[in-house]
Amino acid sequence: MDVLKATISIALLSQAVAAAQGINFGPSIAEITPEWNNVFPVDNFNREVTTPFWEPTLMNDTTTTEISQQLNAVSNASFIVYDKEMYRLLNVSDHNASKTVEVIFKFPDKPSYAQRQIHDGTVYVPEMNAVFFTDLYSPKPGYGMRAIPFVWRINLSNNSSPNFEKVYPDPPFTIANGAYYHNGAVYWVQEGNYTTPGGVVRMDPVTLKTQVVKNNFYTHRFNSPNDIVVSNSGAAFFTDGYYGHDNFNDSLNPQLVNGVYRWDMNTGNIKMVAGAADGGFFNPNGLSFNADQSKLFVTNRGNNSADANGARTIFSYDVTATGIARREVFAYTDAGFPDGIKTDRDGRVYGAVTGGVDVFNKDGTLIGRIKVNEDDVAVNMAWVGNWLYIVGRDYVYRVQLATTEK
Incomplete structure (x- = not known):
């Protein structure tokens, strides 16, 4: 024996x-x-x-x-490859080639009341040649989320040496999260807190002046709006979850189920098009259109990032004239959950997860991963031409790829 x-x-x-x-x-x-x-x-x-x-x-x-x-x-x-398509995306022939994920910024240390820092709402503004994104501090137990008066701006006028600066929207956001550029303005969703309802805020990227443009569902407060996209025709989709109440201890008890809303910015009409009410989502999070806006990708999260029973899923929907239809499981991630997501002109989907960015082809197959620094977590991304800018909890990265957003 x-x-x-x-x-x-x-x-x-x-x-x-x-x-x-x-x-x-x-x-x-x-x-x-x-x-x-x-x-x-x-x-x-x-x-x-x-x-x-x-x-x-x-x-x-x-x-x-x-x-x-x-x-x-x-x-x-720096990169993990599962399929030859990933080499085409990296614009290299095989694993013997040298390719770089460039670290371009390290964030200051988080404040004492925070257990970690989060950076989200990444959005490129072409007339400014700048990327904006938020700074959030997830509180330690016993503390609540605090509103931050500034957002970060990356000035790309000198592409070889981007300039990072804090800028101050006026009035300031109340815990801003996702953002989307549409018709010369940036639309942010803010979670809100006990004294300020969450909703959608429009910002002039030049003057930084802000205006609340949506803050209720027929006088119900939203729970914690998290991400937003806006179609060319002016239909905004945004997600709403329990983060403020359940995770961040900074908002009133929710009176709505979590969900995905469609808000017609032309008529003011709003309706929930997916969510906990139909069993589709527990905590919807990230959003992205495909290149021609015929599909909407939505990420789902559990009660927290460490929830083994959490959804950790990217769903795809067909975009219709009045909403979304035909929900399909596009991908299920193996580490953490997909927070921010982006797409490219070739139908790929990029999910920000623990350890880096997962890259899925148009069929939802994982073709590779773009790594971030050890112990960092990718949170969201922004396209600038064929450069993908990645914001993590501790660093900002960029990588040049053989594609663009549109």
Whole structure:
């Protein structure tokens, strides 16, 4: 029996080494082979929701040394490739090429009352040649979310050395989150708090003057509006979740279910088009149109990012003349949950998750990952030409890709 156990252990080790060698490593790219991806070469393992795939718990000492080395090498890569389409997106031939994710800014330390900082609402304004995004501080237990009077602006006039500055909308937002550029203005959704209802705020990107343009559902307060997109015809879709009350301790008890709203900016009419009422969402979050605005992608979250039973899902809908239809599961993410999402002209969808940005092709297949720094979490993104700007909790990154938003 001991001889048999030893034979089995040697066989398992040989299998693990052979499979691990199937990962193709270059200077900055790790290509995961189908064999390695199909059968993880350790006979006992597990991973929690909040950790990326290269940080599983390995529970068999006889077969893990080689795999640990391989996983460590993957963790040091800038890109992970599952499909050859990812090479076309990166504009390189194979894993031997060198490609860079550029770190362009490190945020100041979070305040003492915050357990982490969050950066969201990334939006590019062409006439300013600038990217705007928000700064939020998720509070420690016993504290509430505090309104921040400023937003960040990246001035891209000197592309080789972008300038980061705090700018102050007037009046200031009350916990702003998602943002969208439409007809010369930036539309932000703000969560609100005990004294200020949440809703949609229009900002002049030049003067920074703001105006609340939507703050109720027939005199009901929204819960915590999170993200927004606006169609060319003036139909705004925005998500509303329980973050302010359940996670941030800064808002009144919700009187509405979470959901996705369609607000006709021309007529003022508003209706919920998806949500907890129909069982589609528990906590809807990120939004993005595809390039021709015929589809709407919506992300779903659990009660918190560490919820193993959380949705962690990107849904796709067909956009109709009056709403959305034909919900489909587009993708389910393996680490954290997809917060901000963006699309490109070729139908790909980019989801900001723990460890980086997951890239899905138009069919919802994961083709690769764009990594951020160790222990950082990607939160949202903005396209500037063929550059994808990524804001995380601690850093801002950018990478040049062989596509654009539209």
